Amino acid sequence: MSRRMLTVVAATLLALSLGVIGATLPVPFVALGPGPTYDTLGDYEGAPIIDVADLPTYPTSGHLNMTTVSVTDKLSLFTALAFWLSPERRLVPREPIFPSDRTTQEVQDENAAQFTSSELNAVSAALHELGTPASVVVVGVVPDSPADGLLELQDQIVSVDGVPVTTAEAVTEQLGGSLPGQTASLVIRRAGEELTVPVVLGTRPDRPQGFLGITPGLGPLPDTDVTISLGGIGGPSAGLMFALGVVDKLTPGELTGGTFVAGTGSIGPSGAVSAIDGVPFKMIAAREVGATVFLVPAANCEEAVATAPDGLTLVRVDTLDDAVGSLDALRDGAPTPAC
Template sequence: MERRAWTTTAACLLALALGVLGGTLPVPMVALGAGPTYDTLGTVESDQVVTIEGQMSYPTSGHLNMTTVSVTDRLTMFTALGLWASPEYRVVPRELIYPSAKSLDEIQEQNSAQFSSSEANAEAAALAELQIPTTVVVSALVAGTPAASILAPGDELLDVANQPMNSVRAVSDVLMATRPGDTVAVRYRREGAVHERDIPLATHPDGGQGLLGVVLSGKLRDGDIRISLAGIGGPSAGLMFSLALVDKLTPGELTGGRFVAGTGAITPNGVVTKIDGIPFKMRAARDAGATVFLVPAENCAEASSTAPDGLQLVRVGTLHDAVVALDDLNAGRAPVGCAAP
């Protein structure tokens, strides 16, 4: 009888220990879920998200909401199991989000840099879409290319191949007819002084045309554009920032009063690229009241299979696609959806 009592006591103590460990010991997993969503046409904590100075701006209506993904860290075994069983979350290895090779400060710095880059790309893409002349500035250089030893971040490109540069797209257009090994004349301004150099072109990763080896941004020549949204990281707000700029810089109301949300990184040339977490972003948008969601073309297959009820998906491959789609909605025409091939 005494032995049975000890066995029962030991079993209870073991169960208690496992319960304590399961409820307190962190596991190397994180949970992804729907994050907050912000209207790029509105304000956050009384600050206007997108502000334009020195240019005519126009009234807007409706919403153009950017969307985010939340990350829940320091999960216990019991919490991880509970979130794993929930359709609202996806539990993934922590290493995917917080690589052990980087410190938390390094990861946050990288996310902030990506967000800042998305702001600069959004400005360049919107100004190119509206054909507003810009100052073309070198943001970064591609290591190992001839340009990396000649140009520097902050240089203003004035001419490329004897063609004046008034947008990032203009640089791409000039280089379309080139080949690796060609040399192009580049005139640029650095700290007030104008320089001119012949720069050999490197091999483009996509083949075909030559690669100048610079990352460019386009800045408004007359006036200033500010995007104010603290505490957000990553590149996926680029498309929605661009649309907010297009809406504010053109007469009429791009949304037609609708609640539009979306996601997508954007290049200075206006190409919308794939992002992660599309199911969570769509859910957050629908919960916030969105009826239309702009989806990067490369995310359409996943979006079609996970879209919540009541949310119209619109396929966009470029900023121009998004503008045309919203114009189509305002005119009563059906935009290209994600079910389209």
């Protein structure tokens, strides 16, 4: 075989080897990008995303779309390079998203739990906004806290240490004078059955009082129901849009006035809106499906302004009440708080 032929063969084998390595060698990154969006006023798999039972509801129009971020894992060197070159994708280290000390299933379970809690917080915030008669319910349980394993999401809290509670704040106030090591007695209603649950209070470094480990919020009265159903989504960032969907369904008139509104933001049980991750990708996803207005948590405004796609009006929100007021203003052609 001639020297030239040997060179060609060697170069071909090298190129093939590099191709195989590039196509199979894993890299410690994941790719973030625009994910699917869902209209909280619409349906998912043939059923309403927000379903209200035994409460007056009203027609809605327009869109109130929650937005998501896609996460592409198990990248090869070549696919990572392709994502790196895409203006709509970003490579980030894999470790913060899929920690090496937890399995993928554990991460997915944690994200699903956050999503469930965001749904409950959204209902609580909407009922709080509307002043609707409501029950006090558990909307969050801190993992490994004294309440973990004893209290469950959606447990209705009837009383604490013999004192009836009718607001989420009353639960916190009732435990305000407690000390670590004391036993709090909670009467709860679960699946129609009333139970007494004693919980030995723990400690937290930031407070001297006893630590129970729940987030109390508002839920529908026992004879009514507001449920949010959307599978396969994780994390807390849909709370604001879910809460707006509940408000729109429970109030006369159309909150959006027919406008295509999208947004993001986690929400507390009383309506406070908090910052989230992935705003640039969520805005891209919103614009691609036709949104013209995007609701942004105030703490995310700087990032949103720097990356907003053309044709998308940004509206700053600190609370659910802010968001409702801004949508009312948009419908009436009035100014709204801008980022």
